[in-house]
Amino acid sequence: MGAVDPEHPFDVVLAAARTGAEWALAEIFRDIHPRLIRYLRARDPAEAEDLASEVWLDLAAALPSFEGDDRSLRALAFTIARRRLVDQRRRARRRPTGPLLTDQASALAGGDVEEEAMEAISTRAALARIAALPPDQADVVLLRVIAGLGVDEVATILDKRPGAIRALQHRALRRLASMHARKTVTT
Amino acid sequence: MTPWDDLLDEMRRLPLDPDTADRLLSGNMEPDDAPPGYADVARLLRAAATWATPGELAAEREVVALVARRMGSSPAPARVVPRPGRSFARRTRGRLKVGAVVVAGFLMATTGLAMAGALPGAAQNIASEVLQRIGISVPRSDSPSGVHPGNSGQSSGGESNAPAAPPGAHISQIAKTTTAIGVDKGAEISTAASGGRSRASQKGTASSRPSSTHGSALSQIAKTTTAIGVDKGAEISTAASGGKSQTGQHGKANGGSNQSGHSGGSGGPPATAGSKAKGGSGGTSTHAHEGHAGAGAGKVARRHEH
Numbered sequence: 001m002g003a004v005d006p007e008h009p010f011d012v013v014l015a016a017a018r019t020g021a022e023w024a025l026a027e028i029f030r031d032i033h034p035r036l037i038r039y040l041r042a043r044d045p046a047e048a049e050d051l052a053s054e055v056w057l058d059l060a061a062a063l064p065s066f067e068g069d070d071r072s073l074r075a076l077a078f079t080i081a082r083r084r085l086v087d088q089r090r091r092a093r094r095r096p097t098g099p100l101l102t103d104q105a106s107a108l109a110g111g112d113v114e115e116e117a118m119e120a121i122s123t124r125a126a127l128a129r130i131a132a133l134p135p136d137q138a139d140v141v142l143l144r145v146i147a148g149l150g151v152d153e154v155a156t157i158l159d160k161r162p163g164a165i166r167a168l169q170h171r172a173l174r175r176l177a178s179m180h181a182r183k184t185v186t187t
Numbered sequence: 188m189t190p191w192d193d194l195l196d197e198m199r200r201l202p203l204d205p206d207t208a209d210r211l212l213s214g215n216m217e218p219d220d221a222p223p224g225y226a227d228v229a230r231l232l233r234a235a236a237t238w239a240t241p242g243e244l245a246a247e248r249e250v251v252a253l254v255a256r257r258m259g260s261s262p263a264p265a266r267v268v269p270r271p272g273r274s275f276a277r278r279t280r281g282r283l284k285v286g287a288v289v290v291a292g293f294l295m296a297t298t299g300l301a302m303a304g305a306l307p308g309a310a311q312n313i314a315s316e317v318l319q320r321i322g323i324s325v326p327r328s329d330s331p332s333g334v335h336p337g338n339s340g341q342s343s344g345g346e347s348n349a350p351a352a353p354p355g356a357h358i359s360q361i362a363k364t365t366t367a368i369g370v371d372k373g374a375e376i377s378t379a380a381s382g383g384r385s386r387a388s389q390k391g392t393a394s395s396r397p398s399s400t401h402g403s404a405l406s407q408i409a410k411t412t413t414a415i416g417v418d419k420g421a422e423i424s425t426a427a428s429g430g431k432s433q434t435g436q437h438g439k440a441n442g443g444s445n446q447s448g449h450s451g452g453s454g455g456p457p458a459t460a461g462s463k464a465k466g467g468s469g470g471t472s473t474h475a476h477e478g479h480a481g482a483g484a485g486k487v488a489r490r491h492e493h
Contacts, residue, residue: 018258020255020258020259022251022252022255025251025254025255026247026251029244029247029250029251029254030239030244030247033239033243033244033246033247033250034239034240034243034244037243038235038243049246052246053250053253056250056253056254057253057254057257059254060253060254060257060258061257063254063258064258122234123234123235123237123240125234126231126232126234126235127235129231130231130235141212141232142235144212144213145212145214145232145235145236146235146236148213148236151209166205166208169208169212170203170205170208173203173208173211173212173225173228174201174203176228176231177201177203177224177225177227177228178201178224
């Protein structure tokens, strides 16, 4: 996953980014965007690209007044992403669900992906497996693994207590392990 | 046994402590170090968090340009997420509309006040000049109507080029210092007060109104008559009414007529008093209209008729 260039401390990058310096914005992009697009693809494959653009616009508005480290900025980006996802789901509920969404969800959730050897699993397939978890468990795993955030930060983003996040992540891991065990037994 | 029961059974057989769960999720655990049943989970999580692919970074140039443009076009906002539903452009348009309404209202109110001549002096002059250019006629603050709102009709009439009426002090000075007396004095004052428009001097002659007795003639009678008391009054009254007055015939028994006669005689010399009164009033007032000035002589006669 991308990261801020160690040759440029984050405070230097942030100060330059606040002035609109493109090299600094590019460094921030390389750190945040791959994580962001993976998270959004796992949660809403059809709208991921559009949602990512909206997140960046909101982040651009917040950047001049932002204070904190790279992890805080990442947390801010995923806070915005999460809100955008919720808005998108509300909109989707008001309109009929297209067949594309259903097809994509089933393709991501199982089928050929489950038959692949775990050693050869691709990033996409891994995301599909995580996305097949119950939504709150998937959110916790994605934010912890892809965004690289801690329990407290995830709790803030999901508006839950840290204890609830720990319980959710524990259940999610056991579920992933048992799903694979079942698959191994059945094959 | 249902599939759900199978899953719960598997989960019971795969214990996981919180610390191990944290290490798995943070990507700090190699698959070989994972507890039994979690090696594949560790691989899966590592695959999910692997390095960015070129495809995921393809939008870099576009997004960076978008962000730089956005940051350059708007000042630092206080909110993290903009209020949904109202864009910056819509808010700006709304403010512009309110500003336009305020400016339009101010212009309309100013124009209305200017047309009514109600603006302060300098502002009224400026408004007059500006509105004149767009074809709207508005009085200036130094026009006669501005000084005398009661005569506002004159300023927009055909006499806008007529000389301005002299100030009251000047007229008063004429009234005090003139050597003329009687009708002549009144005519002089009226002429000065009306800026030369008054015809009081013409109308004051006896020939101008043959049907009524002239004030100066009455005044002369009042001065020169040898009659006294009721008789004097009757004589003057008769002269004033052109012979129609019956005062002299009713005699002394008629109290009402006697009172009338006395009033005419005791005020004496009545014509002079009347002329002075009119001249005085004409001199102290700048409202010297033609009608007022011309009535200066005639009113004395009408008073005597009653």
